Amino acid sequence: MLQQRTRRRCEGTAMGAIILDLRPGLGIGPFSLGMPISEAFAQIEQQPNIYDVVHVKYYDEEPLKMDIVISFPDHGFHLRFDPWSQRLRLIEIYDVKRLQMRYSTSLIGGPATLATFVAVYALFGPTYPGVYDRERGVYTLFYPGLSFAFPIPSQYTECCHNGGVELPLEFPDGTTPVTCRVSIYDSSSGKKVGVGSLMDKASAPPLPPGSIYMEEVHVKLGEELYFTVGTQHIPFGASPQDVWTELGRPCGIHQKQVDQMVIHSASDLRPRTTLCGDYFYNYFTRGLDILFDGQTHKIKKFVLHTNYPGHADFNSYIKCNFVIYGSDSVGGSFQEVHNSKQRAITPSTKWEQVKEILGDCGRAAIQTQGSASNPFGSTLVYGYQNIAFEVMKNGYIATITLFQS
Structure with missing residues (x-):
């Protein structure tokens, strides 16, 4: 439609x-x-x-x-x-x-x-x-x-x-x-x-040499991101100073809301408050959010955005052109992974194709973007080891969250 x-x-x-x-x-x-x-x-x-x-x-x-x-x-x-x-x-x-x-x-x-x-x-x-x-x-x-x-x-x-x-x-x-x-x-x-x-x-004019717009960001599950134009490596556990040095000043910084999914963790008995100590660096022009632990000040999550119309975050981020390979390629070098014949997950990959690559992961959680008035409706969140997919009703990926299990 x-x-x-x-x-x-x-x-x-x-x-x-x-x-x-x-x-x-x-x-x-x-x-x-x-x-x-x-x-x-x-x-x-x-x-x-x-x-x-x-x-x-x-x-x-x-x-x-x-x-x-x-x-x-x-x-x-x-x-x-x-x-x-x-x-x-x-x-x-x-x-x-x-x-x-x-x-x-x-x-x-x-x-x-x-x-x-x-x-x-x-x-x-x-x-x-x-x-x-x-x-x-x-x-x-x-x-x-x-x-x-x-x-x-x-x-x-x-x-x-x-x-x-x-x-x-x-x-x-x-x-x-x-x-x-x-x-x-x-x-x-x-x-x-x-x-x-x-x-x-008609096609858009070529990008100037060295442009980072839509640069490929290679994901090494559970380990790091690699930015192919600037050749930066951003691993889990990096500090805010490391990120500033590699990616420059963030477009925004904001404190994280309490994760509503934490209620499903029986081991977490902490009292609930609106905000927690964790905080995000927002790189809107890269389609990327980086979450730091509020106590250790080390990276604990990455969030990659596809910027599809029909999602509540549309036009908040530039599209992140990520490339993710299957979990059995984790551990090799980026060049080894890139040269392998494995099927990759990109912003163009639909959810049914993701399941063919990574296997079934069971039931999804429903995400409403925190507002009943959201005109685009809810999305579904599916979790695997080291990665979670937010999927729109049309089967396309809205965001990918990377973490260390």
């Missing part, structure tokens, strides 16, 4: 046309191709009077099969994020009359400036003949990192056949088509992106 979450306009807020700078091959306004979805939400939150109605659409049953889309219906455009990397791959203006775009010092689109074929050609200059989609009746004109789609009336379709179009396109009656869609995409791969199947060709 395609899910849609809406942020509603506050009463009294006026809907008006906005002007955004158009940057072919780069982005529009504050939104840049390749940006993580969390950065896009941050831009939206900084300008609530402009982006006051926002729809977030995703496929909740199979979240990796379709884009995550942030749509602005008042302004006629939306942002398409790759579902795996959660980076912006395509910007589409689907209602050009609702959005005025500024290119250099000129305006195009919006209610006052029609984006006709002649106007587009005059503003952006000469280019090669475009592509006519006979099935959709749409002619697409391409520039580097930018395309314009024009609907062609049925009586003039012969004007667009066989690549014999004279530019700028004008019909025999002296009229010129008006664009129905503008696409902004990365042009570094040389692909042309437009409507229909051409839309799928």
Whole structure:
């Protein structure tokens, strides 16, 4: 099922046309191709009077099969994020009359400036003949990192056949088509992106060398994490000073709430309080929480986040790109584990596949995120030696907690 979450306009807020700078091959306004979805939400939150109605659409049953889309219906455009990397791959203006775009010092689109074929050609200059989609009746004109789609009336379709179009396109009656869609995409791969199947060709631009975004984090169960880009090793028992040295300053620090599952431990007779002495280091940009023992100040747990939409923590963390191998590989070096033919558990692995790799673990505990008003419902927590999985209703992993049994 395609899910849609809406942020509603506050009463009294006026809907008006906005002007955004158009940057072919780069982005529009504050939104840049390749940006993580969390950065896009941050831009939206900084300008609530402009982006006051926002729809977030995703496929909740199979979240990796379709884009995550942030749509602005008042302004006629939306942002398409790759579902795996959660980076912006395509910007589409689907209602050009609702959005005025500024290119250099000129305006195009919006209610006052029609984006006709002649106007587009005059503003952006000469280019090669475009592509006519006979099935959709749409002619697409391409520039580097930018395309314009024009609907062609049925009586003039012969004007667009066989690549014999004279530019700028004008019909025999002296009229010129008006664009129905503008696409902004990365042009570094040389692909042309437009409507229909051409839309799928858009991809996020390459990450800069040395970027830690979505770096692989190899998990050695019961022992340590290994960060493959920075080559840091963070073992259980490390101190806060060790972590600061390897990963830098945390994004946040907060004290841990008492574990509600501790009631199931017959050996723990301590009185219950709201807070305990343990504390977390939050690395939101790495999708990672590190729990320290409040008395020894040593690492006792790691929590890795997948940042799937449909979970209560969505958009709180960047996705952690972890790689976990079966328990029988524990004890070897990371290189030995990596070179083995074992199946790995990653953020894309579904729960049924996890059970095939690690075996069945029995009944699950139900987790409600501490609030009956949580719109996403409860999740299930399954435990194995040294690792616990929080699983969403669609079978995908929400978080992984690592500990030493």
